[in-house]
Amino acid sequence: MLTSSMYSETGQPFDPFPPGEQRLLLSFVFTQRQRTRLMRDEIRASAEDYFRSKLREIVTKAGSDPANHTDLEDTVFEQTVQDVHHFMMLHGILAPIGMYGLDCVVLENETEIELITSEAPVVFANPCFKDTRRLTYTGMGDAGLQVYCPLSPRLCLLFYDPKTYLVQDNREWHASLADEQDVRVLNLLQILSTDTFVLYESLGQETMMKALTRKAREVGDWQTVPQPPLASDDEDAQYPYEPPHQLHNITPSPAPVSIRAGVEFHRRTRAEMKQRRAVWRLMECSETTEKAILKAVKILFEDTKRDFRT
Template structure:
C-alpha cells in the first residue's frame, strides 16, 4: 500500500514543487476536513471556497493518468507534425520523433499549469454535497476527480474545464462526495444548504462506476468485504471500458503577416462511454436543445470550434497559462524536427 496512488520525485528532483504543493494541501485539507466534519458547506468563506476549487483542479491534474495522457499528447503531437511535413523533413529526422518527448521528462506540468492558474474556469459551477445514506459506500481511485457531461455533440469532447454542461465529481470519503455542475444545463433536488441526501443504492452504483471508468490502475475502498461488490460493478460495464487513446491531427494552416506559417493541431480524447443516471439530477432539455442547435450552426462555419461557458474567463486564464508556458513554447520551437516552423501549443486541458 505504500506506493499506492503516489510516486517519488513525481514533480522534480529536489523537492521544490513537493514543498509548494504541500503548502497548498495544508490549506485545502482544512477546508475538506471542515466539510467532512460538518457534512455541509457551513461557514466556508470565499478564500476557503477557492481553496476547494484548487483542490479539485490539482487532484484532477497531478495524477499518473494525467501524466500518461500528457505523454501521449506529446507523442501524438510530434508524430502528427512529422507526418504532415514529410516533404520538408529529411528522412533521418523522421527517426527523431521522440526528441520532443525527451524535452518533457515531467509532462504532467502541461495539465498542472492550467490547474494552478485556472480556478476561475470552474467558479461558475454549482456545488452540492452528496450525503450517502445507504449501506453501499462510495469508492475512489488513483484518479478521483471525474469530468463528465450529459451534453454530447457528435465526435466532440465536452469535458474541458470550460465546457458547457460540465459535471465534476469527487468523493471525499465513503459517505460524502462533492458534485459540481453547470447550472444552465441541470436541475437538482437539493436543499438550501446545497445538500443532497442519497437514499437509493442505484445512485451510489452509478457514481461509483465513474471511478471505474476514470481510474488508471487502482481502485480504493474502505473494507475488504467490498471487493466482491466492486468486481460485480466492474463486470457490468467492462465492455464499455476501453483504453482512451488521445489523437492529435492538423486541422488548419494560416499564413501570418510576416509570411511565416502557423499550423493548428487539435487533440481529442474519447468521452466516457457511459450514461450516468441519477435520481436527483435532471438535464434541462430546453437548454440542451438550444445549445445543440447553436453548435450545429457554428460547426458548419468552423468544424474545429471550441465551445466555452464564458469566453472572457477562458481568455483571461489562457493569458495566465501562456505566461507560465513560455518555456514549453521555446522547447518546441527549438526542436530539430521542425526547422523553420513556428509552432504554437494551446493547452488541451482547459
C-alpha cells in the same frame, strides 16, 4: 482535510466557504484531475505520432537523417509530453479563474453501499451532451460539465454546470444520495477513470466490485462526448438526449435542452478565455514549465482575496 473544513464535530455544516477558500477548493480539485499519471499517458498516447513526425521534419530540414538521431527524438518527445502535462496542470491550478461559475454541493451517501476512490479520484463527466456531440474528451470548458471528487465512503464533492443541471439539494451545500443506483454510478465512474487501482474501506465489497468491473467492460470509451450539430435555420432548435451516466435523483437535466442555452451560450465564456490567457502568459514569461507552475501556486496563495470575476 477537506471534510474537516466542511463539517463541525456535530455533523452540522459550517457557513459557505469565503471566496478565498472556494478558490483553493476549486484549484485543489482540478489539479488532482490534471496531475495524474493517467493524464500524462493520455497525452503521450494521443499525440505521439504527431509530435514525432514534427521532430523528424525538423531534423530532415536541418540536413540530417532522422534515423541517426532516434535518441535525441526520444529525449525531445518526453520533454514535450512533460511540457504539455505541465500546461494542463497550470489549468488545474488556475481553475478558479474560469471555473468559478460552477456550482458545488456535498453529496451525502445514505445507502448501504460505500463510495470508492482510486489513484485518479477526480472524474469529469458530461451526461447531458454525451450522445449528441462529436467524439471528444470532456473538457473543463464544456457546457454540461460535472466534476466528482470522493472524500470518504460517505461523502463526495460535486461541481456542476448550473445552466444545464438542476441539483435537488436538501439543505445548503448538501444533497442526499438515497438511491443505490446513484452510488453505483459514482463508483463505476471511478473504475472507468483509473488505470491502476481502486480503494474501498470495508471488507465484503468484492461482489460489488466484480459487478462494476463487468459493467465497465461494457461501457467502452465513456468519456467521448458528441458535439450537437447547429441548426441551419433555427439557432434555438431543441433536440432529445439520453444521458448514460445521469445521477437519477441528484442531477436531473432540463428537457429538452436548447442548443443556445445548453451549449453555445456558455461554451466559451469570458472567464474561460481569461484563464487560458493567464496560463499562456505564465508559460511565456517563465524559463521552464516547472517555474510556471511555481508562479501559478504563488499567485493562487497570494491573491486569495482577489475576485477573478472582475
